[in-house]
Amino acid sequence: MNVQLVDSLxxxxLSLSAxxxxxxxxxxxxxxxxxxxxxxMQFAQNGGCFDFLQDExxxxxxxDGEPIA
Known part of the structure; x- marks a missing residue:
């Protein structure tokens, strides 16, 4: 990788307007x-990041709570 070129870019x-x-x-x-x-949704379901909730x-x-109107 050309670090000098990346830094220059x-x-x-950064010198440009917003x-x-x-x-x-x-x-x-x-x-x-x-x-x-x-x-x-498939990533979340199949990825395993929520597997810990099975043990809760x-x-x-x-x-519980109040109904939302």
């Missing part, structure tokens, strides 16, 4: 695909 970008920096950010990120809501006791019931 960063300095140039609008110009935003335009560069938009251009850099325009081709990055974002996961859909369905894909994010059910401490709330339908009678």
């Amino acid at each position: 960063i300095q140039v970008i 609008d110009e920096q935003l335009a560069i950010t938009d251009k850099l990120l325009e081709n990055i695909p974002y996961p859909s809501t369905q894909e994010l 006791p059910d401490i709330y019931t339908i009678e």
Whole structure:
């Protein structure tokens, strides 16, 4: 990696106006695909990050709290 080139580019970008920096950010990120809501739900479900909840006791019931109007 050309660290000197990267540092130079960063300095140039930081010297631009906020609008110009935003335009560069938009251009850099325009081709990055974002996961859909369905894909994010599948990641959360299959990824294991919530597995610890299986061991948690059910401490709330339908009678707890107040209904939302």
